[in-house]
Amino acid sequence: MPRPRSLTNDQIAAAALAVIDRDGLPALSMRTVAAELDRRTMALYRYVEDREELECLVVDLALGPVLDRAAGREPSPRARLLALLARMREAVGAHPGVLPLAVRHHRTSLPALRWRERILQALDAAGLDAPARAAALHALVAYTIGALEVEHQGPAVTPAPAAFPLLAAALGTRAATSPSTAFTAGANTVLTGLGIA
Amino acid sequence: MPRPRSLTNDQIAAAALAVIDRDGLPALSMRTVAAELDRRTMALYRYVEDREELECLVVDLALGPVLDRAAGREPSPRARLLALLARMREAVGAHPGVLPLAVRHHRTSLPALRWRERILQALDAAGLDAPARAAALHALVAYTIGALEVEHQGPAVTPAPAAFPLLAAALGTRAATSPSTAFTAGANTVLTGLGIA
DNA sequence: AGTTTTGGCGTACGGTCTACACCTACGAGG
DNA sequence: CCTCGTAGGTGTAGACCGTACGCCAAAACT
Numbered sequence: 001m002p003r004p005r006s007l008t009n010d011q012i013a014a015a016a017l018a019v020i021d022r023d024g025l026p027a028l029s030m031r032t033v034a035a036e037l038d039r040r041t042m043a044l045y046r047y048v049e050d051r052e053e054l055e056c057l058v059v060d061l062a063l064g065p066v067l068d069r070a071a072g073r074e075p076s077p078r079a080r081l082l083a084l085l086a087r088m089r090e091a092v093g094a095h096p097g098v099l100p101l102a103v104r105h106h107r108t109s110l111p112a113l114r115w116r117e118r119i120l121q122a123l124d125a126a127g128l129d130a131p132a133r134a135a136a137l138h139a140l141v142a143y144t145i146g147a148l149e150v151e152h153q154g155p156a157v158t159p160a161p162a163a164f165p166l167l168a169a170a171l172g173t174r175a176a177t178s179p180s181t182a183f184t185a186g187a188n189t190v191l192t193g194l195g196i197a
Numbered sequence: 198m199p200r201p202r203s204l205t206n207d208q209i210a211a212a213a214l215a216v217i218d219r220d221g222l223p224a225l226s227m228r229t230v231a232a233e234l235d236r237r238t239m240a241l242y243r244y245v246e247d248r249e250e251l252e253c254l255v256v257d258l259a260l261g262p263v264l265d266r267a268a269g270r271e272p273s274p275r276a277r278l279l280a281l282l283a284r285m286r287e288a289v290g291a292h293p294g295v296l297p298l299a300v301r302h303h304r305t306s307l308p309a310l311r312w313r314e315r316i317l318q319a320l321d322a323a324g325l326d327a328p329a330r331a332a333a334l335h336a337l338v339a340y341t342i343g344a345l346e347v348e349h350q351g352p353a354v355t356p357a358p359a360a361f362p363l364l365a366a367a368l369g370t371r372a373a374t375s376p377s378t379a380f381t382a383g384a385n386t387v388l389t390g391l392g393i394a
Numbered sequence: 395a396g397t398t399t400t401g402g403c404g405t406a407c408g409g410t411c412t413a414c415a416c417c418t419a420c421g422a423g424g
Numbered sequence: 425c426c427t428c429g430t431a432g433g434t435g436t437a438g439a440c441c442g443t444a445c446g447c448c449a450a451a452a453c454t
Contacts, residue, residue, distance in 0.1 A: 002400050199431050202431090239433075406443100
């Protein structure tokens with residue numbers, strides 16, 4: 001009986017993602033997303049409660065591919081975990097502007113929760129019991145979020161290099177290593193610290 | 198010859214911090230800070246280029262105590278590093294609202310840079326060479342930022358506990374551990390992964 | 395064809411940041 | 425003491441933002 005919806009959640013999320021990819025996160029607004037869909041601003045509120053819900057939609061869309069090809073084929077639990085973290089990095093790297101939104105909403109995003117569950121499965125396969133799994137998940141999630149945040153804001157700057165000799169040297173060697181290897185190296189240290197073979 | 202300044206940077210930062218502590222980060226605006234100082238809005242622009250610079254001031258103030266008592270007294274490098282990370286956690290914990298600002302501006306905040314330099318000193322004392330120090334700093338900074346971000350947004354919620362059995366169990370044990378011990382445990386795993394005694 | 399549910403939109407309000415122009419308080423030089 | 429120039433304080437206004445409210449039209453079922 002009712003008039004059918006002419007917009008799907010995916011279309012709305014895709015429009016928001018297009019705005020972010022094209023003009024950056026600051027350009028995301030109800031107005032710009034509505035314009036991307038060739039609608040007036042208020043039409044969006046028929047599909048979305050408020051801006052927060054719009055942000056959740058785009059996070060779900062951007063984080064969707066984090067598990068698209070079943071990431072359970074790697075031989076060792078450690079390789080599986082490494083691949084899971086790398087997949088999250090790739091998903092965010094494909095749409096860098098959504099990183100702040102992903103950080104803010106990853107607790108409620110279904111793809112992010114599935115990603116956590118997969119991590120816990122790999123930790124279980126590695127022989128960790130429940131409390132150890134919880135601690136390990138915390139460490140891995142914290143490292144991943146922080147590493148992505150550090151990667152997507154440029155390197156730190158030293159106002160007075162002479163006053164920060166070690167920092168200046170560290171920034172030099174860091175500038176010589178690719179973000180991908182830096183991320184993987186950090187992930188490996190965490191996994192080593194967790195005692196995962 | 199000129200008329201003297203009636204406001205110091207510290208007073209402005211303290212006013213902004215007071216607004217954040219009292220009413221939360223969303224309440225921070227040029228208007229609210231100006232009102233806190235008993236000035237009209239535009240008076241602030243005599244002291245601060247724009248809102249971003251105001252944010253930097255408050256981050257510098259909030260992160261100042263991260264090094265107030267010389268944190269170099271701990272016996273082992275590992276204990277020193279653990280104390281440095283804990284200090285950052287305490288500084289943020291004293292003003293939870295500034296966390297997003299601290300994450301956004303820690304690359305340019307002097308206290309944050311000094312904190313990194315101290316970490317590098319401890320890593321040097323632990324026997325790491327320059328490339329290893331850079332990698333270790335990256336891992337420690339990433340973990341710290343991510344752990345604080347995870348800590349200051351509540352625990353994740355599982356919409357369908359049956360679909361996420363391991364996650365539901367992990368959230369249960371996590372709810373039973375204090376944020377402080379969870380943070381320290383994660384820091385210890387990273388330090389272990391770095392091979393620091 | 396009529397009814398009803400819903401989608402789409404116009405208007406408007408209160409909020410944000412800040413560019414600009416104006417007045418004035420203050421301290422130094424005469 | 426008086427003047428003067430610099431800089432502090434502020435009012436106005438413009439361009440954005442999110443969104444509450446109310447109206448109209450379109451679409452599908454009876």
